[in-house]
Amino acid sequence: MKNDKHEHLVWTEVSRERVLKTPIFTVCTIHRKSSAGKNAAFTFLECGEWANIVPLLKNEAGEDCFLMVRQFRQGGQSLTLEFPGGLVDPGETAQEAAARELREETGYEAGRISFAGEINPNPAFMGNRCSTFIAEGLRKTSAQDLDENELVDCELVPVSELEKNMGKGVYNHAIMVVAFFWYQQWKAEHGGP
Amino acid sequence: MKNDKHEHLVWTEVSRERVLKTPIFTVCTIHRKSSAGKNAAFTFLECGEWANIVPLLKNEAGEDCFLMVRQFRQGGQSLTLEFPGGLVDPGETAQEAAARELREETGYEAGRISFAGEINPNPAFMGNRCSTFIAEGLRKTSAQDLDENELVDCELVPVSELEKNMGKGVYNHAIMVVAFFWYQQWKAEHGGP
Numbered sequence: 461m462k463n464d465k466h467e468h469l470v471w472t473e474v475s476r477e478r479v480l481k482t483p484i485f486t487v488c489t490i491h492r493k494s495s496a497g498k499n500a501a502f503t504f505l506e507c508g509e510w511a512n513i514v515p516l517l518k519n520e521a522g523e524d525c526f527l528m529v530r531q532f533r534q535g536g537q538s539l540t541l542e543f544p545g546g547l548v549d550p551g552e553t554a555q556e557a558a559a560r561e562l563r564e565e566t567g568y569e570a571g572r573i574s575f576a577g578e579i580n581p582n583p584a585f586m587g588n589r590c591s592t593f594i595a596e597g598l599r600k601t602s603a604q605d606l607d608e609n610e611l612v613d614c615e616l617v618p619v620s621e622l623e624k625n626m627g628k629g630v631y632n633h634a635i636m637v638v639a640f641f642w643y644q645q646w647k648a649e650h651g652g653p
Numbered sequence: 654m655k656n657d658k659h660e661h662l663v664w665t666e667v668s669r670e671r672v673l674k675t676p677i678f679t680v681c682t683i684h685r686k687s688s689a690g691k692n693a694a695f696t697f698l699e700c701g702e703w704a705n706i707v708p709l710l711k712n713e714a715g716e717d718c719f720l721m722v723r724q725f726r727q728g729g730q731s732l733t734l735e736f737p738g739g740l741v742d743p744g745e746t747a748q749e750a751a752a753r754e755l756r757e758e759t760g761y762e763a764g765r766i767s768f769a770g771e772i773n774p775n776p777a778f779m780g781n782r783c784s785t786f787i788a789e790g791l792r793k794t795s796a797q798d799l800d801e802n803e804l805v806d807c808e809l810v811p812v813s814e815l816e817k818n819m820g821k822g823v824y825n826h827a828i829m830v831v832a833f834f835w836y837q838q839w840k841a842e843h844g845g846p
Contacts, residue, residue: 466732469725469804480673480680482696484778487673487680490727500802502727503675532662534683534695536776539659577820579827581775583729585677590827609693611662627770627834634772634783637831641820 468495478506484547503585510581510590512545512635513558514643515568516653517598517616524653525616527598529565530630532611541617541630543639545590554578554591562595564605566614571597574650577642581635592639594646619653661688671699677740696778703774703783705738705828706751707836708761709846710791710809717846718809720791722758723823725804734810734823736832738783747771747784755788757798759807764790767843770835774828783828785835812846 471492480487485507493499515527528541544565548557555573563569578591606612625631626640647653664685673680678700686692708720721734737758741750748766756762771784799805818824819833840846 466723466806469723469732469806471725471727473730482680482682484696487675489675492727494802494804498802503677504728530659530662532664533776534664534685535697535778535780536773537666537780538776539662540776578825579820579830580729580825581827583726583731583733583826585728587728587730609687609691611664611687613659613662627772627831632771632773633776634774634827634831637772637834638820638827641830641834 470495474499505586507586507588509548509554509588510545510635511548511554511558511561511593512543512590512639513562513573513593513595514543514576514639515562515566515570515595515598519616519618524619526619526622527566527568528615528617530613530615533633536632539630540633541615542633542636555593558591558593563602565612567600567602567604568598569601570595571599574646576646579638590635590638592642594643663688667692698779700779700781702741702747702781703738703828704741704747704751704754704786705736705783705832706755706766706786706788707736707769707832708755708759708763708788708791712809712811717812719812719815720759720761721808721810723806723808726826729825732823733826734808735826735829748786751784751786756795758805760793760795760797761791762794763788764792767839769839772831783831785832787836787839
């Protein structure tokens with residue numbers, strides 16, 4: 461740790477007000493003091509952990525694919541194609557949440573799940589992590605089991621399509637770009653599809 | 654567009670309440686109706702556009718480096734090393750904002766700035782874009798010019814360090830992983846460092 465050298469950059473929390481509770485996060489104002497004694501207030505979203513999962517399987521033509529979910533995103537106000545994922549529930553590990561989201565959104569279960577990486581979605585105003593897992597040995601075991609306001613279609617997307625278009629069009633979700641980044645590192649290390 | 658085929662996934666906005674205004678976004682509740690007539694409320698952050706910039710230059714040993722900024726992130730509550738960036742001001746283009754953030758946070762100006770890609774930071778509850786630019790031909794033209802509560806140190810980080818550690822430790826900001834992803838595509842196309 462080189463923290464001593466960077467001590468002049470550090471702010472310490474003085475107090476925290478919870479200003480607004482929403483279904484997906486609580487908005488806070490955090491009062492902090494800098495090492496030099498400055499006082500300032502910062503907006504912060506208290507939020508649970510997130511998890512997503514990159515499910516690998518072949519299509520009927522034998523091509524390596526991702527099992528992805530197409531949904532209307534209420535923020536982007538358009539359809540996206542994403543890896544399954546969501547909030548980690550209380551008492552769950554990130555891996556359990558990833559397996560559950562895979563099952564609920566697609567009806568598939570994995571023979572093997574591996575951790576690929578984790579990230580802070582936005583350390584400017586969030587403190588949570590999003591963990592990414594790789595799912596192999598998939599088999600369909602049930603129907604979808606969606607939350608009341610979830611409308612989700614499953615699609616097989618060739619790996620080559622994402623190698624070409626990740627980050628663009630329906631693939632424009634930053635967190636999915638990061639999941640794909642972790643997938644590429646996992647692939648380089650494990651030689652998978 | 655394959656939207657017709659996916660019409661059953663689409664929600665239409667009925668009304669929007671602005672619930673809380675903060676310095677960095679406005680929290681809204683958006684009421685929407687699904688194609689099948691379901692009604693539901695969703696949390697949304699109204700937020701300006703963002704821009705960041707990947708500044709390329711060599712260190713004294715002649716090694717290809719990124720010019721990065723070390724700062725304490727109020728959300729992650731720890732120090733990060735990131736590419737310069739921030740909010741696009743009213744009347745500015747994303748490229749102008751990127752150039753301005755580079756100048757303010759580092760005191761450098763670029764001989765050439767190229768667009769590398771853009772992303773939605775989180776279409777689950779945000780609708781804005783973050784654009785990434787590549788800066789070449791850097792020269793130091795001024796001192797830093799920071800906002801009142803910005804404490805930022807500049808550092809040269811070898812490209813090889815990020816190729817190895819992007820996404821981990823002080824590099825754990827999702828938006829920076831995406832910027833690096835765009836940089837890698839730009840590099841593959843342009844053959845730069």
